[in-house]
Amino acid sequence: MISKISNRDKNAFADFYRAMERPLYGFIFLKLNDSHQTSDLLHDVFIEVWKGAHRFEGRSSVKTWVFGIAYRKVIDVYRRGGRVETMAELPEIEDESPTAEQALAASEQATHVRACVEDLKPDHRVVIELAFFEDFSYRQISEVIGSPEGTVKTRVYHAKKLLLRCVSARLQTGVI
């Protein structure tokens, strides 16, 4: 499909849009939380695909290539906006992993999960979202964000801990 797009096949481009629009929109929206800004950025991503399809060398999958474009554009928005990272590193407290019952109850409440994901700092959040929304492998995530696989694993480890701890804490304190 990408080779067709590089040959200016508009039907192939439309098919590509229909295949990739939903996951890309979700990926971008979860980071910007603004539907208009997301639509604009999504447009820019697809324009870059249209203009740059001939440069795709097949060293990664098409999906990770396109997500990589989207990720870099989101980072540009963060930089321009001076976005502040909202959650620090793991606090130095004794680890108290949530019980399955706590997590089960919490996971049934979308509000808690959504709030806790939003509280993760961007580089933690992106690895969890790519793993859980898009079912990316750690190798694919590494390609998307341009970081070594070991870094991805470390971020996933911390993000997962923070997420579970946050959900558990919100459940215990009754925060809605």
Next chain:
Amino acid sequence: MENKDIEALLPFYINGTLGEIESAQVQKAVAQSAALRSEVEALRLIKTNMQANAPKNAAAELGLARLMRDIEADALPTPANDTARAPFRISPLFGGAMAAMVALAFYAGTAISPDKLEYIQASGEDYTAVLTVRFQPEVTQQAAAATLLEHGLEVVGGPSARGFYRLLPLEDCDMDSLAEILRAESLVFEFVETPQ
């Protein structure tokens, strides 16, 4: 493999992207640890919850239509042809177009640089209770200005790179009802959205 390594792989164990060897290692560790089993269960449920609440693009087809217009007109976002995407077009066949444009800009509280056809927002205020709209590509300046006047609307922002404008009602009104009225003006507006 250390316990920390196993824990780092749990999300990928859950989404089924681990290779055979790593998957077997994680599976073995999970089978031997109640804490890991508990964590796997919790993460599975969180994953399910996240996917069930994935955001959706309500304007997906509009986005495709605009993309196709851009590429078909070869109107990729360069400074030289960016104005091709603006909804108000200047045509030599359209007498008084510039006058109407200036009139609209005056009415809207914006200033226009005619040589560049750029809208420069006169006010730095950040309006939040505004409608977001996009005009039909073929709508004329007069038609747009007349519609804004008719409905008591003022342009307070835009256009964005994709041609979105922000409109502020001059008087208090029910925004949802107003949006419905504007949507009915389908020859003028391509897209109308109420504040989120």
